[in-house]
Amino acid sequence: MPVDFDLTPAQRALKRTAREFAREILRPAAEAADALPDPQAAFRAMKPIYAQAAKLGFTTMFLPERYGGGGASSVDFLVAIEELCAVDPGFPTILLVNGLGLMPLLWFGTEEQRERWIGGFTADTGGEFLAGWAVSERGGTANFDHPSPSAGVQLLAEHDRAHGEYVLNGEKHWPCNSGGWDLKGADVSLCVVRTDRRRGGKEALAALLVERGTPGITYEVIDKLAHRTCQNVTMTFRDARVPEENLVAPGDGDLLINRTFTWSGPVAAIAAVGVARAAYDFALKWARTYTGGGTHPIIHHQAVGNLLTEIAGRIEAGRYLCWKAAHYMDTHDGGAHALGAMNKTFCADLMQSVVFDCMRVVGVNALDRRFPLAKLYREAAVFSLYDAGNLGMQRRRAWGVMAGDRAFTPDTFVDGEPLTFTKEMEGYGVLTERG
Structure with missing residues (x-):
């Protein structure tokens, strides 16, 4: 079967639904909440939006059908999350953390725990439940x-x-x-x-x-x-x-931490892609109309055209790495410890530079709060720091796989070979010498 990057009809429909929800429902609420000085008030203001997301199935789509979830693949979830994060990356973090709190029960919990907590979550149709x-x-x-x-x-x-x-x-x-x-x-x-x-x-x-x-x-x-x-x-x-x-x-709490942050790695990565895409969308439209005091829009200047081309390439590369990591995780029962970590660190660091480059295209006007780049620059700062931190846990987990598994080669992921994460792969970087 050839390598195929085409979305299925169902995934295209999911993308349209998520984009409509993000632009029509999420955007006005998120803009108002972001401006509130009280952080708890900002969070509480999103509760009606959360309830509407629950009705559309976004809050539970990543959970198995057996427990009342949507049974979506990791790739499906990423398709929806990118659209939400292109409008506001804070709100989808609520959905991501629901997964961080409940997905470990699928791997380490008892059947009674799964039925009570995952089943209780999916039974909540009013959008109240938080994990x-x-x-x-x-x-x-x-x-x-x-x-x-x-x-x-x-x-x-x-x-x-x-x-x-x-x-x-x-x-x-x-x-x-x-x-x-x-x-x-x-x-x-x-x-x-x-x-x-x-x-x-x-x-x-x-x-x-x-x-x-x-x-x-x-x-x-x-x-x-x-x-x-x-x-x-x-x-x-x-x-x-x-x-x-x-x-x-x-x-096995150590393995639980590693497995859970493996699941969230591609989600955090595609969130970074969404923020970068939003910055690029604005910068591209700006370059097509803004003249900078000249006679033609600035997109006709070679420096601007070259930079926009590089930005577009980075976004495409980041998105497809996210899809690859998510697909590998689905295929190998969540065993994408190294690939998921590389995916998150690559996109988080790269997309922060994308937002800054978009600001360079727009120029000093990027600092004007009437335009979205000021907020996107703030949001971009988060991605290298949260979800296990690029330096704190994510890179160290990939390092542990490479150092601790002799079967790992540069062909492992392109060939789709399985990798099993063990306790022997932990601890790299915590001590000067390993005992």
Whole structure:
């Protein structure tokens, strides 16, 4: 079968629906919310838009049909996300984080956990349900797989066997969605915890499903430079009790982190492509009409034409790498650890430069808030920093695959060969010497 980059009729229809929703419904709401000084008010203002997205199936399309989801492929999800992010990348982050909070249950959870939480999410037709994903901490968690118990994740979950509960003490910084629409908590937040204060990250990490309204947790909203239409909070745990049946992946929390950020890598990458595409669309239209005080539009100047050509090429390359990574992930049951990481880092870094180059085309007018490039420049700054951070986790995971798997070659991905990610591939970069 030949390599085929054509969208199917269903994917084209999905693209049209997503583009119409983004331009007609999302855009006016996102522009108004982004201007609000209160970050929680900005997030709350998106709730009606979230409800409409739920009616269209965007909030659950990536989940299996077995649990009430749309059963869409990863490529399908990317097609929709690009259209939304070309208008506002903050709002689709809410959808992405729902996946970060629930997809791990497909790989590490019990059937009871899947039916309760994934089934509960897909049964919510009113657009209320939110899932949070809580990994990062104020001191940093890039070294989550460090062998020292004093490094990485420090949210401690002590097992109270007498009462069948885990008692949580510590803090999470930057979790998205976890505060909920009313700062009383998301319906559920998947929190990565340390269950043994004496062991390192490859042995002592797990996750706990923390339910809305759990006593002992407070939420403080973070005021951000960009992505203001989604919510990030600091969660503080003081003797918060969680039922032991909510435990996920005991001893394999490190693998859960890696697998989950592998799933999100192509999604974050296509979000960056969407932002870059929006910048390019504006710069191209500008160049076709703006004369700069001359007699002809500036697109007729060689410097402008050459730069626009380079920008267009980078966007095309980034998009197709996203599709490749998503297709590989679908084909190999999520095993795109290295390719997903390379995809996210390539697009996030590259597309930041695309937005800046578009600003160079437009010139000083790019700073005018009446035009979209000022906001897009703020949004572009996010992509290299979030979703496991390009330097913090993403590149290190790809490095671990290349260093730890002798079967990896430059032909692995073009030939579609499978790769299995193991604990032996973790830890690269956390120590000067590997034991």
